[in-house]
Amino acid sequence: MPALQCEHLSKVYRGGFRKKGEVQALQDLSLAVETGQIFSLLGPNGAGKTTFVKILLSITHPTSGRAFVLDRPITEPRVRRKVGYLPENHRFPGYLTGQQVLTSFGSLSGVRGPALRSHIDSLLTLVGMQEWRDVKVRKYSKGMMQRLGLAQALVNDPAIVFLDEPTDGVDPVGRKEIRDVLRNLRNEGKTIFLNSHLLSEVELVSDRVAILDKGKLLKVGTVQELTTTEESYHIGYEGSIPEALRTEAAARVLDIVISSEGIVARVSDAASLNALIDLLRKHKVLITSVGQQRNTLEESFISLIKREIPE
Amino acid sequence: MNILVLIRLTLRELSSKATMYILAGISTVVLLGVALAVSVTSSADGETLMLFGQQVSPPVPAADLARVVQQMQAGLAGGLFTGIILFGVFATAGVIPDMLERGTVDLYLSKPISRWQLLLGKYTGAVTAIAINILYFLAGAWLVFGLKCGVWEPTLLTSSLTMIFMFAALYALVVFFATWTRSTAATIILTYLYLFILGGILQNREFSLYLISENTIYRTIVDGFYYLFPQISAMQENAAKQIMGLEMDWKPFLQSFLSGSVFLLAAAVILKRRDF
Ligand SMILES: Nc1ncnc2c1ncn2[C@@H]1O[C@H](COP(=O)(O)OP(=O)(O)O)[C@@H](O)[C@H]1O
Ligand SMILES: [Mg+2]
Numbered sequence: 262m263p264a265l266q267c268e269h270l271s272k273v274y275r276g277g278f279r280k281k282g283e284v285q286a287l288q289d290l291s292l293a294v295e296t297g298q299i300f301s302l303l304g305p306n307g308a309g310k311t312t313f314v315k316i317l318l319s320i321t322h323p324t325s326g327r328a329f330v331l332d333r334p335i336t337e338p339r340v341r342r343k344v345g346y347l348p349e350n351h352r353f354p355g356y357l358t359g360q361q362v363l364t365s366f367g368s369l370s371g372v373r374g375p376a377l378r379s380h381i382d383s384l385l386t387l388v389g390m391q392e393w394r395d396v397k398v399r400k401y402s403k404g405m406m407q408r409l410g411l412a413q414a415l416v417n418d419p420a421i422v423f424l425d426e427p428t429d430g431v432d433p434v435g436r437k438e439i440r441d442v443l444r445n446l447r448n449e450g451k452t453i454f455l456n457s458h459l460l461s462e463v464e465l466v467s468d469r470v471a472i473l474d475k476g477k478l479l480k481v482g483t484v485q486e487l488t489t490t491e492e493s494y495h496i497g498y499e500g501s502i503p504e505a506l507r508t509e510a511a512a513r514v515l516d517i518v519i520s521s522e523g524i525v526a527r528v529s530d531a532a533s534l535n536a537l538i539d540l541l542r543k544h545k546v547l548i549t550s551v552g553q554q555r556n557t558l559e560e561s562f563i564s565l566i567k568r569e570i571p572e
Numbered sequence: 573m574n575i576l577v578l579i580r581l582t583l584r585e586l587s588s589k590a591t592m593y594i595l596a597g598i599s600t601v602v603l604l605g606v607a608l609a610v611s612v613t614s615s616a617d618g619e620t621l622m623l624f625g626q627q628v629s630p631p632v633p634a635a636d637l638a639r640v641v642q643q644m645q646a647g648l649a650g651g652l653f654t655g656i657i658l659f660g661v662f663a664t665a666g667v668i669p670d671m672l673e674r675g676t677v678d679l680y681l682s683k684p685i686s687r688w689q690l691l692l693g694k695y696t697g698a699v700t701a702i703a704i705n706i707l708y709f710l711a712g713a714w715l716v717f718g719l720k721c722g723v724w725e726p727t728l729l730t731s732s733l734t735m736i737f738m739f740a741a742l743y744a745l746v747v748f749f750a751t752w753t754r755s756t757a758a759t760i761i762l763t764y765l766y767l768f769i770l771g772g773i774l775q776n777r778e779f780s781l782y783l784i785s786e787n788t789i790y791r792t793i794v795d796g797f798y799y800l801f802p803q804i805s806a807m808q809e810n811a812a813k814q815i816m817g818l819e820m821d822w823k824p825f826l827q828s829f830l831s832g833s834v835f836l837l838a839a840a841v842i843l844k845r846r847d848f
Contacts, residue, residue, distance in 0.1 A: 274847065320681045321847040338686045346682035352675035356588035365584075368577045369683040413679070 262332060263293040264421045264452035265300075265317065270326035272312050272476075286312040288476040290326070294454060294469075296420075299447050301455040301463035304473035310456040311349050313473070314423045318346055331420055342371050345419035347410045349426050349456070355399030359390055359409050362398060363416050370417035377416075384412040387442060403430030411439065421452040428462055440466050494534055496524040497550035498541065506544050513537050523550075574685045578693025579700055582667055586701045591663035595656070599709040602652060607716045610644075612637065621721065639816070641723040645713065646812040649728065652709055653735050653808065656702065657767070660739060661746055664698040665759040668750035677848045688840040695747050695836065702743075703736040710735070727815045734811045737825065741802035742767075744832035744839075751839040766801065774798040775805055802828040 270290040276282025286309045294300045302310050315321040317328055319335050333340045353362045363381045367373075372380070385391045388408040393401070401409065407430055414422050424443075428436045443453055443466050457463050463470055464484045471481040480487055502510075502519055511517050513536050516527035528534045534551075541548060586592050611622045617631035621640050629640050671680055671694055680690055710732040718724045745766065750759040773780050774797055781794045806824035813820050 315678070315848070318678075318682045320678055322845075338684050340684070341682060342684040344682065346678070348675065348678035348682070350675050351679060352673065353679070354585060354670070354676065356585065361584075365577075365581050366679060366683070369574065369581075369680070369685060371574075371684055 262296060264296040265294040265330050267292050267328035268326055270316060270328060271324050272316060273324045286476050290478050292471060292478060294452060296452050297447065297450050298468040299443060299453045299455065299466050301457060301467040301470045302473055303457055303460060303463055303470055305458055308473045309476040310473055311425055314425055314456060343420040345414035345417065345422035347414040347424045347427055351410050353398045355397060358395050358397055360394040362409060363412060366413050367416040372417050384415055388412045404432060404435055407431050423454045425456045492553060493525060493527045495552050496548060498524065499547040499549055502546060510537060510540055513540060574689050575693045575696060579697040582694050582697025583701055592701060595659050595663060595705050596708060599705060603712040603716055607720060610720050612721045638723045638725050641717055641721050642725060642727060642816045645717060645728045646815040648713060649731060649815055650808060650812055656705060657739065657742065660702040661763050662760055664701060665746055665750060666756040667694050667698045668747055669754050669756045669759065672754045681848060687843045691840050691843055695743060699740045699743050702739050706735045707732050727817050731811050731814045734814055738804060738807045741828035741832040742804060744835040745802060748835040748839045751842050771804060799827055800831055802831045
């Protein structure tokens with residue numbers, strides 16, 4: 262059973278008073294996330310990651326499409342009893358202490374009484390905020406707010422947790438601690454949905470990653486699959502290529518398209534490119550040019566994310 | 573259950589702000605003032621209600637003292653209610669906009685609570701906070717008059733329910749403005765505009781809006797607007813009657829109940845449809 266499933270989700274934000282300025286934040290997005298995984302949605306700022314999570318939590322309404330969380334339609338409020346959420350740039354009421362935040366929002370999630378109190382103790386320890394429990398949150402730093410936000414997201418012992426840029430404003434040590442917390446949660450069988458614009462933040466923990474850009478889902482796979490660099494080459498030729506040779510050529514590369522305009526081959530490394538050229542030469546195909554093909558959208562996007570890795 | 577949690581949260585939110593204490597403080601000062609100022613002197617002519625040592629009315633037979641005291645109570649309650657309304661709106665107008673603020677609204681909406689419950693919980697919480705103030709003041713005033721004048725007529729006490737209802741009807745309008753504008757300042761301004769200007773114009777429409785045209789449709793629309801809003805001043809007149817033990821007209825209360833329901837419903841619809 263997938264913990265999360267959506268079909269053809271689209272979202273158009275209408276521009277304020279003047280009807281212009283419509284934003285297509287999501288386009289026909291279909292996705293399923295299996296239970297017990299750490300799943301990351303990766304994409305540059307403005308890609309639609311936050312919009313996607315907000316739709317799943319019914320904070321924003323989809324323009325079309327439907328979605329299920331824990332096998333229930335997202336429109337039912339009681340789905341959220343077993344859902345945790347750390348919003349991006351969240352703000353807790355400043356007059357509450359850290360502990361009061363957890364009690365208040367915990368009881369809104371339907372957890373009450375002594376069970377809630379002992380759970381709060383362990384959560385504060387988990388995120389390293391025990392010493393700050395009685396301090397008003399208006400005195401917290403950004404990193405502390407994130408830690409408290411993470412505890413808040415876990416206060417109802419959720420089956421699925423949505424974390425929107427959870428390491429924003431957190432120092433490197435804190436980031437490592439958060440990653441450890443996420444791994445432990447996964448080991449407890451919880452599903453974790455992570456939004457991030459930094460590949461470095463997700464590659465260490467994610468079981469699967471989806472790449473979103475301009476509201477479109479470009480690719481879903483393991484980190485390994487998404488980051489292996491494959492290159493495409495364009496090979497110009499003269500003459501004709503018989504069917505048998507086409508089949509043989511296809512076997513040597515990841516992907517090949519042969520037309521009268523030329524050959525476009527996707528290869529994993531230079532060796533297989535050379536192997537392809539050798540094969541063509543052996544069959545007396547006259548090669549007129551070999552050039553690197555421009556990256557596909559996905560590949561350029563991956564390199565875009567890679568460049569953002571902070572050192 | 574969710575509603576109870578929301579009420580508690582709202583009360584905590586309001587009690588973290590100075591405004592609620594200022595309101596209670598003003599009530600206390602007024603009560604102490606009344607306690608010092610009011611007295612009853614007995615003479616051969618009868619009982620005389622005194623304010624700051626001055627006769628309020630000529631001496632009356634002991635049996636009629638209650639009526640005189642009730643008149644004074646009605647005046648005091650009327651004045652204080654106006655104060656509580658103005659200050660109470662000011663103190664509680666932020667409850668909904670604060671909940672709907674960026675970064676906070678996401679936390680509320682991600683809970684297993686429907687949006688109308690959030691609204692109703694916050695509404696009830698704010699009304700409860702003001703109800704506590706109204707009860708504090710009216711129970712205090714009842715005690716002061718009882719101790720100082722020996723008049724223990726319960727009408728002042730029972731009028732607290734009427735006053736709470738009046739605030740509740742008005743607060744539905746506040747919630748509507750707040751949900752619509754999401755701004756505390758705009759909510760206060762719009763509510764005051766209604767209380768100070770629009771409410772009066774609609775109440776006295778025979779002498780204002782009616783003069784613009786004799787068209788029946790136009791006048792029906794004007795009437796419709798009058799009945800759409802809570803009828804604060806009509807209810808206030810009736811609350812005074814209640815304190816004085818006179819018969820009340822329940823129509824404005826029924827109309828205000830409907831008005832409040834409409835505004836709460838409208839706020840719930842706006843909230844339900846909105847993207848955050
Ligand atoms: N409430 C809103 N009204 C209008 N446009 C919005 C709103 N929220 C987000 N957008 C737009 O939708 C797009 C996606 O935004 P968002 O989901 O926040 O992306 P991300 O989280 O990936 O940075 C952006 O172009 C953003 O400007
Ligand atoms: Mg975002």
